[in-house]
Amino acid sequence: MLSIGDLSKRTGVKVPTIRYYEQMGLISEPDRSEGNQRRYTRTDLERLAFIRHGRDLGLTIDAIKELISLSQHPDRPCVGADRIAKEHLDDVRTKIAQLKRLEHELERIVSHCDGHSIEDCYVIRALSDHGLCDGEH
Amino acid sequence: MLSIGDLSKRTGVKVPTIRYYEQMGLISEPDRSEGNQRRYTRTDLERLAFIRHGRDLGLTIDAIKELISLSQHPDRPCVGADRIAKEHLDDVRTKIAQLKRLEHELERIVSHCDGHSIEDCYVIRALSDHGLCDGEH
DNA sequence: TCCAATACCTCTAGTCTCTAGAGCAATATA
DNA sequence: TATATTGCTCTAGAGACTAGAGGTATTGGA
Structure with missing residues (x-):
């Protein structure tokens, strides 16, 4: 389980930006520790890396959202x-x-x-x- | 004397944007009509064209401000x-x-x-x- | 000259993608 | 255990506008 700081270091996305992405619905709300701190999984890490990569390429948040939703239906044509x-x-x-x-x-x-x-x-x-x-x- | 709409048509800068530039101190507050509407001179027109041109070239508002202030001291080196x-x-x-x-x-x-x-x-x-x-x- | 259409006024809030800060709580390290 | 670090929420700010509400001036035609 990764803290938000760990996730930030691994992906290069700043901590407030991660929370912002959560707010925008780009990443789902993670589990919390006993003390209410966010705890992330490997899946979250991959998702965030995907987003980061898309943003680096200049895609908008909305475009990335669309790509994520597309990628969740692996049977559809690409x-x-x-x-x-x-x-x-x-x-x-x-x-x-x-x-x-x-x-x-x-x-x-x-x-x-x-x-x-x-x-x-x-x-x-x-x-x-x-x-x-x-x-x- | 030009109304804000005339000025807008002649420079291609939208009306709310002109008011915004005034607020930002890029153009000085113009005279007003009896009914409190803005009335512009030829000098204002030139100034706004200058700003428009700078923005088209991608200069920031601050950079343009600096250029305007420079241009108001014609004796200084360029x-x-x-x-x-x-x-x-x-x-x-x-x-x-x-x-x-x-x-x-x-x-x-x-x-x-x-x-x-x-x-x-x-x-x-x-x-x-x-x-x-x-x-x- | 009067009326309707258009243009104008101020003020507030929204856009987009974050970023910064305040004030406080949890966790990690020595 | 004490302290340093990291985390929490919430609000506001950045830049450069844009949109809308609710009201007032001006303009053109009958």
Whole structure:
């Protein structure tokens, strides 16, 4: 039986976050010690590692909830799970593209600045005047 | 003189967001009509466009505040503004790198899935078992 | 000129995913 | 056994808005 601190150390999920996940219904309420402290099993550990992993990949709490519920019906086809992952992959790709445009824009802004007075500062001017931008964002 | 709605239409910043920016001290309190409605000038319009642009580029409210305060001292050297932009560029690059690792991981996960039962679903298995990952994330 | 539609006002509370702190209780270690 | 550490609940805060309630101004058309 693991305490919440043990679970935290093993999964890298902070203690208050574990309690938060419980509150959100991502993990079930664990048994308690005589003194009302949470006691976790190996199953809880695996579940939490699953959640952690999903969060690291940027999945939302709701997406993870859905995956958990899917995984509890092992006989169903896995298209649901695949769909969630695919949608997320699309999101990630969109975000990368956006950030790259941003990077480009910022590079231009930064490299134009020569450290003289604010009056001539390209950073400030570029922000004031959208027309100085290359693409749209 | 522009109403808050006009300002919103011209800048693409939603009305409640404009009021929020006022509350946060990003824009100064405008004059009011006889009936207590906000009335904006061309200067306010420019300021808001500046903020909008900064937010589009992903700058935080605090960073924008700092830039505004810098821009109000036109005699000072512009290294401060340049520093803010550079720091942000670093952030953006870090985030792109992270997302690319993620993309890679998700691609692997998705492409392994053959649509059969959940029991064999690679999405679920990959999330359960970090050992199936390529890199660290 | 009057009326209805639209826009505006303030204030409060909610979003999402945690994180921090207060004040107290249980457990582990020396 | 004394003390240090960990745990408990509850509330509030972060950032950057967004939504809704309940009421007031302004605007455009008949």
